[in-house]
Amino acid sequence: MGQAPNATPSTVARAVSKPNPAAPQAGLPVPGLGRVVEPTEMKGSAAIIRSLEELGVKDVFGLPGGAILPTYDPLMASETINHVLVRHEQGAGHAAQGYAMVTGEVGVCIATSGPGATNLVTAIADAHMDSVPMVAITGQVNSAFIGTDAFQEADIVGITMPITKHSFLVTKGEDIPRVLAQAFYLAGTGRPGPVLVDITKDAQEKPTEFSWPPVMDLPGYRPVTKGHAKQVREAAKLLTASLRPVIYAGGGVQKAHASRELMAFAEATGAPVVTTLTARGVFPDSHEQHVGMPGMHGAVSAVAALQQSDLVIALGARFDDRVTGVLASFAPDAKIIHADIDPAEISKNRTADVPIVGSLDEVLPDLTAEFSRRKAEGLAPDLGAWWENLNRLRETYPMGYTPSTDGALTPQHVIQRLGELTGPEAVYVAGVGQHQMWASQFIKYERPHQWLNSAGLGTMGYAVPAAMGAKVGNPDRVVWAIDGDGCFQMTNQELATCVINKIPIKVALINNSSLGMVRQWQTLFYDGRYSNTELNTGADSIRVPDFVKMADAYGCVGLRVEREEDMDAAIQQALEINDRPVIIDFIVSKDAMVWPMVPAGVPNDAIQIARGMTPEWNEED
Amino acid sequence: MARHTLSVLVEDVPGTLTRVAGLFARRAFNIDSLAVGPTEVPGLSRMTVVVDAEGDLLEQVTKQLNKLVNVIKIVELAPESSVQRDHVLIKVKADAATRLQVTQAADFFRARVVDVSPDAVVLEATGSSDKIEALLAVLEPFGVREIVKAGALAIGRGHKSMSERALRPVSA
Numbered sequence A: 001m002g003q004a005p006n007a008t009p010s011t012v013a014r015a016v017s018k019p020n021p022a023a024p025q026a027g028l029p030v031p032g033l034g035r036v037v038e039p040t041e042m043k044g045s046a047a048i049i050r051s052l053e054e055l056g057v058k059d060v061f062g063l064p065g066g067a068i069l070p071t072y073d074p075l076m077a078s079e080t081i082n083h084v085l086v087r088h089e090q091g092a093g094h095a096a097q098g099y100a101m102v103t104g105e106v107g108v109c110i111a112t113s114g115p116g117a118t119n120l121v122t123a124i125a126d127a128h129m130d131s132v133p134m135v136a137i138t139g140q141v142n143s144a145f146i147g148t149d150a151f152q153e154a155d156i157v158g159i160t161m162p163i164t165k166h167s168f169l170v171t172k173g174e175d176i177p178r179v180l181a182q183a184f185y186l187a188g189t190g191r192p193g194p195v196l197v198d199i200t201k202d203a204q205e206k207p208t209e210f211s212w213p214p215v216m217d218l219p220g221y222r223p224v225t226k227g228h229a230k231q232v233r234e235a236a237k238l239l240t241a242s243l244r245p246v247i248y249a250g251g252g253v254q255k256a257h258a259s260r261e262l263m264a265f266a267e268a269t270g271a272p273v274v275t276t277l278t279a280r281g282v283f284p285d286s287h288e289q290h291v292g293m294p295g296m297h298g299a300v301s302a303v304a305a306l307q308q309s310d311l312v313i314a315l316g317a318r319f320d321d322r323v324t325g326v327l328a329s330f331a332p333d334a335k336i337i338h339a340d341i342d343p344a345e346i347s348k349n350r351t352a353d354v355p356i357v358g359s360l361d362e363v364l365p366d367l368t369a370e371f372s373r374r375k376a377e378g379l380a381p382d383l384g385a386w387w388e389n390l391n392r393l394r395e396t397y398p399m400g401y402t403p404s405t406d407g408a409l410t411p412q413h414v415i416q417r418l419g420e421l422t423g424p425e426a427v428y429v430a431g432v433g434q435h436q437m438w439a440s441q442f443i444k445y446e447r448p449h450q451w452l453n454s455a456g457l458g459t460m461g462y463a464v465p466a467a468m469g470a471k472v473g474n475p476d477r478v479v480w481a482i483d484g485d486g487c488f489q490m491t492n493q494e495l496a497t498c499v500i501n502k503i504p505i506k507v508a509l510i511n512n513s514s515l516g517m518v519r520q521w522q523t524l525f526y527d528g529r530y531s532n533t534e535l536n537t538g539a540d541s542i543r544v545p546d547f548v549k550m551a552d553a554y555g556c557v558g559l560r561v562e563r564e565e566d567m568d569a570a571i572q573q574a575l576e577i578n579d580r581p582v583i584i585d586f587i588v589s590k591d592a593m594v595w596p597m598v599p600a601g602v603p604n605d606a607i608q609i610a611r612g613m614t615p616e617w618n619e620e621d
Numbered sequence B: 001m002a003r004h005t006l007s008v009l010v011e012d013v014p015g016t017l018t019r020v021a022g023l024f025a026r027r028a029f030n031i032d033s034l035a036v037g038p039t040e041v042p043g044l045s046r047m048t049v050v051v052d053a054e055g056d057l058l059e060q061v062t063k064q065l066n067k068l069v070n071v072i073k074i075v076e077l078a079p080e081s082s083v084q085r086d087h088v089l090i091k092v093k094a095d096a097a098t099r100l101q102v103t104q105a106a107d108f109f110r111a112r113v114v115d116v117s118p119d120a121v122v123l124e125a126t127g128s129s130d131k132i133e134a135l136l137a138v139l140e141p142f143g144v145r146e147i148v149k150a151g152a153l154a155i156g157r158g159h160k161s162m163s164e165r166a167l168r169p170v171s172a
């Protein structure tokens, strides 16, 4: 096992960690600090905390209850782990996600059995859809009671099986270090994702022998990181034969931390780049090769770049239906190069001509080198005509909006000013709905991990807790939650967590008094019959709740902006407050709509830049 | 659609069967039959899965299965390079008048008589699915009362073993 040669069991409760002098152990590399702990007697609960310490965990989010209570005792004594007590376990889950997204570390959330565990389910599903590295630790009833419908028993391993990368049920204290090490390894390597570790109360309570590092082997888990050389050559060959290439950058670029490699590749090839909703910022918006976000609410130039392309280079992207529209008519003339660390994504939705399985930080430099070699032989074509076309579309159909006419603020303008006054060093976290799309469209993203949102699952309520987690992970950055009046009411209880733990996030409420995105569909597809989308929080309503009073009740600063001319000053004021959370209630028009839009069920060519208006695809002669 | 036989080497840990079965359900893949049991290597089980899938779908099935952490290796066993066997117990009506005809039919298919009662016999048969189908067709006129079928079993021809090198240490 992982102890030094002459180790004798120590009797002290907390053994001293030493730098690991030995060569790596047999089996897989154990994540964490790389220290050695000699076998030490302790309770399973202490072994959990000790394992987390050895894994290098600094911050965790959770809420205790009966089945996890034993673990909260040694947690209180930990000198290196900061536990943030949330108000709802879903908040712990999203906070762990936000933390993971900005730090690149595995996020950790903790809950008790039964309802505590089921409250984590939404966040686990969210992390699964967006490939966020996260470990969820749940208490479970005594192993002797499993299967008896005991008090607060829920089969959380069973419930979360389809929405986790993997899961473990631990019933013996001796398994704790190995299982936690495996959980962190699985969550953080390959295609990241959530891993659940469910630990019975008796495993936490009984004494066990703890040592570190554990021997860890996962014979069925071998992510490939290096792209196959032959496929890389094939890809480069296609690239040098393409007159209309486009780089379709997805969230995988974010997860592989491969922005620099993407930049080198893009500049070598000269190809246009589109960044998906999960990839905003991995390639700077200000770069001349960036042609926008593709998809249902994407830029005309980005949608066109894909539709008219003869070669799509998909990087860590998954041909999601929100990007492709009707799949059969997506990029009809294009060959596909698809690079992804998850082989199952390749040819899942669209068959790839050249599949490359690997991590983008390794694949992209190989691809750049191979392309450059061929380019040096004079093989690279001129992309002039392609760029002329895309530039025309980009200039003719920039992201824009029409100012509101009902006296309330124009939501797009609010979001645009927020981005301009705050700048790209801040982190922007959105909820789900119209405000999310506007935030993706009207803020300039210049760096990776600048933009967080719930893309795949589309979880209302993500913003406040995820922003809280992001602020804990990046305390020196300004963190804006851009939230809807609907979303905010799902998880705003975490404002208490933020105030009490001094996590000064800022919340921009895009208050259109409605479930705006649903209302937009009712406007467009249900003859304006607004069934159950009025929230009565904003203009011309009874304003329940009063968000400014609510902010005040929580000990936050609450501001309200109803006039265009007060907007900048309020944003500035919020930027100057750093000792507590600030909420700005922007009273915006409920009639504003998200454009462009590809209506569901039609090819992307039918994108509308405003109601009933499609772009001119060809230059008029 | 075409039937394909996948042999799946898995870690023998709790939940593996649930994960595999759940995956098939969730991804809307059709399972024709599934057989699970221990192998020559302690700690490893082998599942023989017959799926109704073709081309891209079959590729998705194997890729998704491979993503399961407890799945170690998957091979597709082609009919020409493997032995595939169905196993069935059949209860057929048979009294003094018909018993001999029934057992003769069974003999013809090398099915064994494993139980005899005054008005029925239980036959056990193994073989290719075609052979079992043919046997059932022959027995049908006598009155088939019950059929219990195990999932198909399959193994590659030749000396190679699927578990060989399956546990080679990870180099990455």
Ligand SMILES: Cc1ncc(C[n+]2csc(CCOP(=O)(O)OP(=O)(O)O)c2C)c(N)n1
Residues within 6 Å of the ligand: A431, A432, A433, A434, A435, A436, A458, A459, A460, A483, A484, A485, A486, A487, A488, A510, A512, A514, A515, A516, A517, A518
């Ligand atoms: C938990 C959850 N429930 C329902 C939905 C469906 N849905 C998508 S957007 C939306 C409206 C969100 O309203 P709000 O937060 O006010 O944002 P707006 O669209 O008005 O900007 C709803 C109900 C969802 N995505 N998530």
Ligand SMILES: [Mg+2]
Residues within 6 Å of the ligand: A433, A484, A485, A486, A510, A511, A512, A513, A514, A515, A516
């Ligand atoms: Mg709203």
